[in-house]
Amino acid sequence: MNINGEFIAFFIFSVLAIGGAVFMINLTRVMHMALALAFTFFSIAGLYVLLDAPFLAVIQILIYTGAVSILMIFGIMLTKHKDEDKVAPFTVHKLLSLLGVGGFLAIVIWIIYRNPFFSTGEPQAAAFKVTDLGKAMFKTYMIPFEVTSILLLVALIGAIVLAKREEKK
Amino acid sequence: MNITSYLALAAILFSIGLYGVITKRNAVMVLFSIELMLNAVNINLVAFAKYGIFPSISGQVFSLFSIAIAAAEAAVGIAILIALYRNKGTVEADKYNSMKG
Incomplete structure (x- = not known):
């Protein structure tokens, strides 16, 4: 080498x-x-x-x-x-x-x-180039990108619900 | 440079992460080791995107998705850890045995 x-x-x-x-x-x-x-x-x-x-x-x-x-x-x-x-x-x-x-x-x-x-x-x-990455991301992989955004939203809400202190009844 | 060096590096990092997951007793460190393993896999994806038989930008796109999912996993993992700590009062992974039959 x-x-x-x-x-x-x-x-x-x-x-x-x-x-x-x-x-x-x-x-x-x-x-x-x-x-x-x-x-x-x-x-x-x-x-x-x-x-x-x-x-x-x-x-x-x-x-x-x-x-x-x-x-x-x-x-x-x-x-x-x-x-x-x-x-x-x-x-x-x-x-x-x-x-x-x-x-x-x-x-x-x-x-x-x-x-x-x-x-x-x-x-x-x-x-x-970065432009190639952007084109691939927003043309070929458009649907997975949107699904990822939903996943991130679900993870955000899930993390808040899990870490929230439970109310005493 | 050829691809074997990158693949070997990724294999070494993955093995270190795997050893950490198996042996560490602190739950935070187990989460850390999982992140290390995910990073090793990302190195493989980016290396194949440049030096693979069919070089393609798809490897980098997959790597981006993988990073997004790893970030979501880290957030949910820390939330579960804090909820467990509140109930059990410890971060020792050995003590989390309430689902044992």
Whole structure:
């Protein structure tokens, strides 16, 4: 593989993303985990820029690094976390989970790298503009777009109804 | 750059998220790990949109829908978590066992 700017940028962003995710698993305080995960989301936005999806990168920063992280921090602050300073012991359950997930990852990586379907030389790359995305979104995928808006409305009302304090009778 | 690097990165992130979902006892962290898994899948979609056999903008559109649905899922998940916390007084996922037979 030749070393060029895209490779270096991919390497940096992927190391940041995986590092943030590993930190999220290993840290003990919940708020630190939230910050590590926000960092991972930010790195994934950088990967979207590399993949010729600048609109998705902006959306990723707005929705994930901004909205979802803040929502989760609200969830953390509205609940109590008593035993978060204790280091959790390494149990049999964790060992089995590690083995299972490791096996899954090994199988997936093996399939990705041995399949000649993907690795026949340098594939042709298509360049997209944001206008193409808008045309596809509002012409081809018009009905799913409207259905998504209804879904968001339902989720909004559902979240309010679920989180509302029940009246005492 | 070819597509295998992106697919491998997405697989690694997905596996880390899966490990978090299985092992974390804090319900907030389980929700976080689910978000990480959804993000890994989005990387796959965008990578196929650029480097797939048939490059197409549809991958990015699907990714946008996926982000919208993930945001709705996060909002409803936090609402359910707060309702559960109000009733049970804890965020430990192991303690939510009132549906156990």
